Amino acid sequence: MSNFLRNTWYAVGWSSEITGDLFSRTLLNESILIYRLPDGSPVALDNRCPHRFAPLDCGKLLADGVVQCGYHGLKFDRTGHCIANPMGKGKVPSRTKVRSYPIIERHQLLWIWMGHPDAADPASIPDYSYITDDSLDQANIGNYLRVQANYQLIIDNLMDLTHVGILHEGSLGNESMLAGQLELVESGNDVCANLWMPQSEAPPYLRNRGPIIDQWLDMRWTCPSSLSLNIGGTASGEPIERPSNFNAIHILTPETEYSTHYFYGTHGRLNPDDTIEQMRKLQTHAFLEEDLPMIEKCAAMMGPTQDFWASKPILLESDAAAVRSRRILDRAIAQEAASTCVAHTTE
Ligand code: FES
Ligand SMILES: [Fe+2]
Structure with missing residues (x-):
């Protein structure tokens, strides 16, 4: 594969x-x-x-x-x-x-083009412009993990944030989030999975807004594997300023068919007193202790090829954005394979 x-x-x-x-x-x-x-x-x-x-x-x-x-x-x-x-x-x-x-x-990251060099257009580098040099005191960046799973399984995880209420219960989420409304928005090569959770219990990182709040988790995926999550919440009934100025960075790069480089971080503050170190701990704990073990176990259960469609997954309503992203990526890979504009050999 x-x-x-x-x-x-x-x-x-x-x-x-x-x-x-x-x-x-x-x-x-x-x-x-x-x-x-x-x-x-x-x-x-x-x-x-x-x-x-x-x-x-x-x-x-x-x-x-x-x-x-x-x-x-x-x-x-x-x-x-x-x-x-x-x-x-x-x-x-x-x-x-x-x-x-x-x-x-660009944006505190090094971006490489693995295809035909003549097609490398710097304008198509994914947009993380909210990480400006002037705002580095707001940036929890430089975090890296290697994941023993195909990169598309991690995109599936990030594009279906209904798992926050179950897998991250007590750390990032709670059961009340399961009633959230998922909106899928597609534009060009981007798919947005916006989870709106009115009148839901505040997770620990938003508790200073009140026990019951209106909150959102808005994920944007840019083909093939760059994601950005906007997080926010307000006391129920108060005016909503969406998007917030707090973003979580999730960037995936395939190492092999079965392993992935995961670059992650946050930018901005959810609460004025939050420290960069707190943000790093919260995000690292959630991924390292909760997402990563589950994703790696799912990958192992899929067998040696980790072939998603051949594994005949049951698709739920909440999978819509993840499946949409897979379809766009599969189509782009197929189109590229059919074209001659790929450098397979040493230039
Ligand atoms: S292997 Fe590099 S110079 Fe011989
Ligand atoms: Fe997660």
């Missing part, structure tokens, strides 16, 4: 993860080397040396932004071309190069 869209931007790491050293991460089954040039700009190359396939992140980053393989010493520049061979007479065969990938730093 291979269900990856290639002509799209994926988050490969937080800006804070890529410092002055060689760093690697596997995306879409490919090991990618990431580092910064002396001026700070990021570079992404195939992490496999074309000589004897040594991982380049086991080599050295030289002062001029050149990478030297740690096995026999070939040197590669930022474009992936081999510029020096320290052995013998120093001859470099003409096809000695590694693939380079477009990579752009």
Whole structure:
């Protein structure tokens, strides 16, 4: 099973993860080397040396932004071309190069394009512009988890927030949220799953609004795997300012068909006294202790292929947004596979 869209931007790491050293991460089954040039700009190359396939992140980053393989010493520049061979007479065969990938730093994340480089349009990087440099004191970012499950299972989890009343009972949710009204809004490549819960019991993080409040969880999914959740609530009967200025960041990047990089965080404050550390703890607890074990167990129960449709799931009303997202993503993957604009080979 291979269900990856290639002509799209994926988050490969937080800006804070890529410092002055060689760093690697596997995306879409490919090991990618990431580092910064002396001026700070990021570079992404195939992490496999074309000589004897040594991982380049086991080599050295030289002062001029050149990478030297740690096995026999070939040197590669930022474009992936081999510029020096320290052995013998120093001859470099003409096809000695590694693939380079477009990579752009935006909104405290590094975004990589795994498809055809000519199609890489920076304007299509998912919009997390609410994380501005001036608002970093409001940002709980830089959080990362690896999940042993296909990325679409995590999208399913995030696009059906009715699970908050059951799986997160006592931490993020309660049973009164199960009566929420789900609205599905589709625009272009985005699907919004808006859960409106009037006259429901306040969860711990909104308790200062009163015991019974009008609250919402509005999730936006951008194809293929970037999500943003707007959270808010007001005392019942008070004017509603929707959206609130509090957002939860959920960005997923496939590592393999069976594992996912999960970049998460929050931006803004639900209550004036909330600290960034409290937000980090709340979000990490909910995902690490509640969502992640359940998603990984579901993945294991689906068997070795984790093939969703072949597993013949029962579909409930509350699955509408998750299924809509799956249909859009499946269609985009099928269209891409049918086109010739995919780089399968070394450029
Ligand atoms: S494996 Fe890289 S130079 Fe030999
Ligand atoms: Fe959850």
